[in-house]
Amino acid sequence: MEKGADIELRYILYRSEPVVQLIFEYNSDLIRQLKAHTAARWSTSMQCWYIYCSEFKPYHFKRFFGNEYYLHATQQNAEAILHALSGNNSDNGKISCSGIFFKPDAEKEQKMKLFRNWMISKRYSDRTVKVYCECLQLFFRFFKGKKIEEIENADLVEFNNRYILANGYSATLQNQVVNALKLFYGRIEGTGLQIDQLERPRRSHPLPNVLSKEEIARILQSIQNQKHRTMLSLIYACGLRRGELLNLKPLQIDSKRHLLIILNAKGNKDRVVPISDKVINMLREYYKIYKPRIWLFEGQWPGQKLSETSLQEVLKTALYRAKIKKPVTLHWLRHSYATHLLEAGTDLRYIQELLGHKSSKTTEIYTHVSERSLLKIASPFDNL
Numbered sequence: 001m002e003k004g005a006d007i008e009l010r011y012i013l014y015r016s017e018p019v020v021q022l023i024f025e026y027n028s029d030l031i032r033q034l035k036a037h038t039a040a041r042w043s044t045s046m047q048c049w050y051i052y053c054s055e056f057k058p059y060h061f062k063r064f065f066g067n068e069y070y071l072h073a074t075q076q077n078a079e080a081i082l083h084a085l086s087g088n089n090s091d092n093g094k095i096s097c098s099g100i101f102f103k104p105d106a107e108k109e110q111k112m113k114l115f116r117n118w119m120i121s122k123r124y125s126d127r128t129v130k131v132y133c134e135c136l137q138l139f140f141r142f143f144k145g146k147k148i149e150e151i152e153n154a155d156l157v158e159f160n161n162r163y164i165l166a167n168g169y170s171a172t173l174q175n176q177v178v179n180a181l182k183l184f185y186g187r188i189e190g191t192g193l194q195i196d197q198l199e200r201p202r203r204s205h206p207l208p209n210v211l212s213k214e215e216i217a218r219i220l221q222s223i224q225n226q227k228h229r230t231m232l233s234l235i236y237a238c239g240l241r242r243g244e245l246l247n248l249k250p251l252q253i254d255s256k257r258h259l260l261i262i263l264n265a266k267g268n269k270d271r272v273v274p275i276s277d278k279v280i281n282m283l284r285e286y287y288k289i290y291k292p293r294i295w296l297f298e299g300q301w302p303g304q305k306l307s308e309t310s311l312q313e314v315l316k317t318a319l320y321r322a323k324i325k326k327p328v329t330l331h332w333l334r335h336s337y338a339t340h341l342l343e344a345g346t347d348l349r350y351i352q353e354l355l356g357h358k359s360s361k362t363t364e365i366y367t368h369v370s371e372r373s374l375l376k377i378a379s380p381f382d383n384l
Contacts, residue, residue: 008141021050022050025163030065135179211326223321246308
């Protein structure tokens with residue numbers, strides 16, 4: 001194994017479960033060792049390897065990697081890891097924060113804290129704050145030998161080539177790093193990078209994934225649980241994003257006006273979506289059975305918001321029972337809602353409002369997958 005590499009251990013909650021993130025520059029040999037000796041898993045959403053705290057053995061981990069790799073984390077994260085592991089591992093008492101952990105550059109930590117607080121004060125969404133801060137940490141860790149003010153535009157090109165492109169990461173991550181750097185150097189640091197010269201990756205234009213009405217019906221009819229069927233039905237019936245569904249409260253259903261009120265959606269925008277008598281009756285039946293206290297769809301305990309993982313598992317189970325083998329995600333239901341509205345003759349401007357799109361160009365992508373539009377086009381081959 002190549003010596004001198006770093007692994008940063010970071011304690012976080014991932015899908016409501018405590019995990020230890022393993023942050024390191026790409027190393028195929030290390031990945032093989034992780035697979036062989038630990039319960040590490042790869043997360044596409046976090047773009048890193050992680051181990052559930054219940055499966056993480058600190059002393060065992062150090063025995064395999066401590067001699068070859070320098071492990072470090074903030075003192076706060078080090079203590080959090082040890083506290084979370086309490087009772088799960090018999091060897092916790094043999095590990096101390098000063099043993100396998102190391103506190104990183106204090107100046108960068110301070111600047112990152114200022115940046116996080118500034119974003120919170122400007123009311124950026126929790127997700128945006130999290131993503132931008134993680135992108136900056138990733139970037140600064142790559143150039144750990146340089147001070148913040150010494151980083152130049154050429155370093156971003158090197159980071160893109162040696163880290164993002166070399167590891168096959170998405171253009172989305174590359175774009176998020178640029179966004180984070182522009183905001184950080186424009187508002188906090190004020191020197192270093194010439195932010196007006198930072199270039200974004202060329203955008204791709206993928207088509208939205210759409211299910212037929214028959215496939216939607218098969219999915220919903222395969223669900224026996226009333227709560228699960230109501231959740232997926234509401235996503236499709238109103239074109240909701242995953243977070244919008246999970247953040248719904250009973251008072252946001254205006255049954256007299258036949259409206260669903262969506263608050264603080266993407267971009268901190270509110271909007272209303274019409275709901276039919278069929279949807280209202282479905283929600284009433286659900287409410288009689290489950291009687292939610294705070295959130296419309298609650299988790300295992302009363303008053304606890306349902307997790308994203310649980311919602312995804314509901315869809316996964318429904319797909320299996322419906323014998324649909326496409327890689328369907330929850331967002332496919334939203335895409336299908338918009339496309340089916342367009343095929344039914346709904347004006348594109350109304351669809352834009354229903355989806356909460358800021359730009360009409362975003363909504364126009366559905367014209368490329370609408371059967372109503374495509375089937376009107378006759379190939380010149382047919383007239384030969």
